[in-house]
Amino acid sequence: MDRDIIVCRCEDVSLAEIRELLREGYTSLDEIKRIKRCGMGPCQGKTCAPIILKEISSFTGRPVAELAVPSVRPPVGGIKLGEILGQPDSGSAYPGVPPSALNRYSSSTKPYRPPFCLP
Amino acid sequence: MKNRASVVIIGGGVVGCSIAYNLARKGVRDIVLLEKHFLCYGSTGRCGAGVRQQWGTERNCILARESMKIFENMNEELATRRDIELKQGGYLLLAYSEKELELFRKNIRLQNRLDIPSKEVTPLEAKEIVPYLNTERLVGGAFCPTDGHANPFLVTQAYADAARRLGVEIELYTEATGIRKKSNRIVGVETSRGFIETEKVVNAAGGYSVLVSKMAGVEMPVYSERHQILATEPVEKIQGPMVMSFSYNIYCQQTPQGNFLMGYGDPEEPKGINTRSTWQFLETMAEKVTWLLPPLRHLRVVRQWAGLYNITPDKQPIICEVEQLPGFYLAIGFSGHGFMIAPMVGILISRIITGEPVGMELKLDLERFERGELTPEPAVV
Numbered sequence: 001m002d003r004d005i006i007v008c009r010c011e012d013v014s015l016a017e018i019r020e021l022l023r024e025g026y027t028s029l030d031e032i033k034r035i036k037r038c039g040m041g042p043c044q045g046k047t048c049a050p051i052i053l054k055e056i057s058s059f060t061g062r063p064v065a066e067l068a069v070p071s072v073r074p075p076v077g078g079i080k081l082g083e084i085l086g087q088p089d090s091g092s093a094y095p096g097v098p099p100s101a102l103n104r105y106s107s108s109t110k111p112y113r114p115p116f117c118l119p
Numbered sequence: 120m121k122n123r124a125s126v127v128i129i130g131g132g133v134v135g136c137s138i139a140y141n142l143a144r145k146g147v148r149d150i151v152l153l154e155k156h157f158l159c160y161g162s163t164g165r166c167g168a169g170v171r172q173q174w175g176t177e178r179n180c181i182l183a184r185e186s187m188k189i190f191e192n193m194n195e196e197l198a199t200r201r202d203i204e205l206k207q208g209g210y211l212l213l214a215y216s217e218k219e220l221e222l223f224r225k226n227i228r229l230q231n232r233l234d235i236p237s238k239e240v241t242p243l244e245a246k247e248i249v250p251y252l253n254t255e256r257l258v259g260g261a262f263c264p265t266d267g268h269a270n271p272f273l274v275t276q277a278y279a280d281a282a283r284r285l286g287v288e289i290e291l292y293t294e295a296t297g298i299r300k301k302s303n304r305i306v307g308v309e310t311s312r313g314f315i316e317t318e319k320v321v322n323a324a325g326g327y328s329v330l331v332s333k334m335a336g337v338e339m340p341v342y343s344e345r346h347q348i349l350a351t352e353p354v355e356k357i358q359g360p361m362v363m364s365f366s367y368n369i370y371c372q373q374t375p376q377g378n379f380l381m382g383y384g385d386p387e388e389p390k391g392i393n394t395r396s397t398w399q400f401l402e403t404m405a406e407k408v409t410w411l412l413p414p415l416r417h418l419r420v421v422r423q424w425a426g427l428y429n430i431t432p433d434k435q436p437i438i439c440e441v442e443q444l445p446g447f448y449l450a451i452g453f454s455g456h457g458f459m460i461a462p463m464v465g466i467l468i469s470r471i472i473t474g475e476p477v478g479m480e481l482k483l484d485l486e487r488f489e490r491g492e493l494t495p496e497p498a499v500v
Contacts, residue, residue, distance in 0.1 A: 024200075030157050034164060034272040035201070037376070042352050042421050073422050074396055078352060082416030084405040094414040096250025101355040102417040 007055075008048040010041020018052055022059040029053060030070050039070055042078055120290055123316040124151040126472065127308045129295045129331050130323035131155075132163035133271060133458055134450050136278035136289075137465025138321055140197070143285035145473055150287045151317075153310060155294040158279055161325045163271045163458060165394070165426025167348060167370055167380050169361050170459040171210045171266040172235045175226045175497040179435075180233045181479060182460040189462035190269050197281040203273045206375045209360035210266035211240070211248055212498075214259050219366050222497060223261040230263070237263035249362060251414050267361065268374055271458055278465070295324075298334040298447075305335070305446045319472060321448040326392060326427030328451035337441055340488050341431050341452050342390040346382060347400040349423035351415070353377030362412065365498065369407050371415075379418060381408055384455075394425045428455040433493035438464060439484035440471055448472060449485060 002016035013036055026032050029039070029052055038052060039045035049069065057064045082089060092099050125147060128135045131154025139152045154160070170190060172183040189196070193203050214220040223239065230237045240262045242254040248262060279289055290312070297309035298320060307316040324331040326343040353376050361372035371381035381404060401423055409416040431437060431452035441447045450468050453460070470477050482494065 028157060030160075034157075034159060035276060040350070040378075040422070042419065044422060071424075073424050074398070075401070075420055075423070078419030078421055080417055080419050081351070081405040081409055084402060084420075085409065085416075087409070087416055089417065092414070092417060094251040095246075097357050097414050098355070101357050102414055 007051050008036070008038040008041070010043050010047070011037045013038055013048070015055070018055050019059075022055065027056055027060050028068055029056065030068065033070055044072075045070065120293070120310075120312050121149065121151055121288055121315060122313060123149065125149040125317065126151070126319040126321065127295075127315055127317045128152040128321040128323055129308070130161070130321075130325060130327075131158045131275075131279075131289065131291065132161050132323065132325050133159070133275045133278065133461040134163075134325070134453070134464055135321070135323035136275050136282060137461045138323060138450060138468045139282040139287045139289070140278045140285070141465040141469035142472060143282050143287050145469055147469075147473065148286060150282075151315060152282070152287060152289045153293045153295050153308070154289065154291050157291055158289075159272050159275050161327070162426045162429070163275055163325070165348065165424055166271055166458050167372070167382055168268050168271055168374065168458070169210065169266075169363075169370065169372060170269050171263065171361070173210055173212060173226065173230060173237050173261060173263050173266060173498065175222070175229070176494055177229065177233065178479070178481065178494070179460075179496055180230055180235060182463045184233060184235055186460045186462040187265060190274075193274065193277060193462075197277040199273070199277040200280065201273050201276070203277055204270035204375050205267065206269075207265050207267040208358075209248070209262055209264045211245060211360045211362050212261040213245065213257055213362065213364040213367060214261070215256055215364065215366045216258060220259040223259070226498060227261055235263060236265060237261055248360060249358060249412070251357075251412060252362065253411050253413060262360070268372060269458075274458075274461075295331060295334065298331075300336065300444070303444060305444070319446045319448070321450060321468065321472070323450045325451065325453075325457070326429050328429050328449070332449070335441075335444055335447050337444055337447060337485075339437070339449075339452075339485060341429060341437070343392050343427040343429050344388055344390055345393040345395075345425050346384060346388070346428050346455070347396060347404075347423060347425045348380060348382035349401065349404060349420050351379040351418040352421050354418060357414065358412075367407070367411065369411060371408055371412060378421070379415060383407060392427060394427065396423045396425055430454045432488055433495045435494060435496055436460075436464070436483055437485050438467055438471075438481060442484070442486055
């Protein structure tokens with residue numbers, strides 16, 4: 001059943017894989033992030049970190065409050081390189097680039113908002 | 120933790136782990152590696168993940184070429200649990216002046232002589248390799264198809280796992296706080312978790328190398344400097360090679376995961392240990408990359424971070440036993456190109472430590488600076 005529970009939506013990592021990493025000896029979120037990429041995706045750990053920290057706590061017996069957390073880095077939400085410069089987001093015809101390639105979430109007509117919840 | 124080791128390696132990046140593995144492979148026992156945080160906390164874990172063989176000196180070309188051969192076989196040799204993600208999509212170097220192109224031509228002749236399959240490309244040919252490349256002002260370029268990308272975390276972990284299997288003890292969250300000497304010989308390393316008796320210490324501390332050498336009373340004309348970098352969200356594969364330019368000052372590649380990694384060197388960056396991020400970098404990076412690679416303006420930046428280049432006067436590493444303090448070894452000062460030669464550095468340092476012939480002319484000793492024998496490498500970003 002662990003295999004069906006997705007802990008990290010950005011990188012498609014299941015609970016079973018997290019538990020396997022813990023058994024391999026990776027008992028910190030920093031290490032799990034670097035090996036399995038949880039925390040490197042668009043949500044930057046906002047979704048998966050609390051879940052993984054809970055698993056680390058269960059596995060190691062250390063309270064969540066004592067666990068180290070990877071640094072938070074800018075930008076807070078995904079901002080397009082063109083947006084930073086105030087460029088319009090129009091015009092997506094480039095040689096060698098299929099139009100669908102530039103937007104992983106292009107299937108939606110709504111503007112993209114990264115999955116995160118604020119405290 | 121052991122209180123006695125035959126060799127203590129300070130630094131858990133790719134260089135430290137490569138040295139640990141190669142030493143253990145030679146049969147050296149009781150090796151301890153000390154890492155202040157977790158593996159790859161330093162420069163290895165922050166780098167652009169590029170591996171290239173297009174260098175301007177014979178020695179660098181050989182180090183890179185031989186390291187690439189090791190990368191190509193690493194999954195097998197180290198029996199890795201996770202593929203190191205070697206992607207050989209090439210490095211496309213861009214020249215914006217005749218002078219720069221001439222330098223590329225000279226380098227290509229050297230590289231070809233050493234069996235590195237690089238070649239000159241015209242702007243049109245560059246556009247065939249990266250169709251959406253903006254070729255305005257481009258005079259020409261160089262391309263080597265076997266250059267590319269490898270995953271720094273997984274490579275380091277592969278070396279660490281293999282080293283552990285051979286008996287190396289890797290102590291994470293353990294900081295080296297001092298090196299004790301007696302009559303100009305090392306007697307041990309003081310750490311945050313106790314003292315380890317040893318006569319041999321390897322400084323593989325990357326950005327913190329000067330601090331570690333100071334512990335041993337060794338001065339080095341080396342400094343650290345922040346370099347910033349960012350990653351975008353992952354998208355379908357649209358770019359084969361790493362695109363890089365020394366004169367335009369940029370590097371940008373798409374990883375096998377689909378994210379774009381990119382950076383440039385800030386000429387005004389002050390020396391020092393600083394890994395914070397700035398909005399100025401984000402803005403300048405956006406300007407530079409959207410001009411050169413227009414489709415990227417539609418990509419979302421998910422994270423920016425920074426790491427340290429450990430820089431020497433000739434931008435070449437220091438790989439040696441220190442003359443004034445036998446038993447103290449240096450594998451530092453890679454000036455932004457450590458990851459790509461780490462496989463060979465591990466082999467060379469392990470030969471130096473065990474007293475075997477090094478097998479190639481290095482001239483990378485610490486004392487070369489005093490003698491004025493510098494061999495500057497022209498091809499650096």
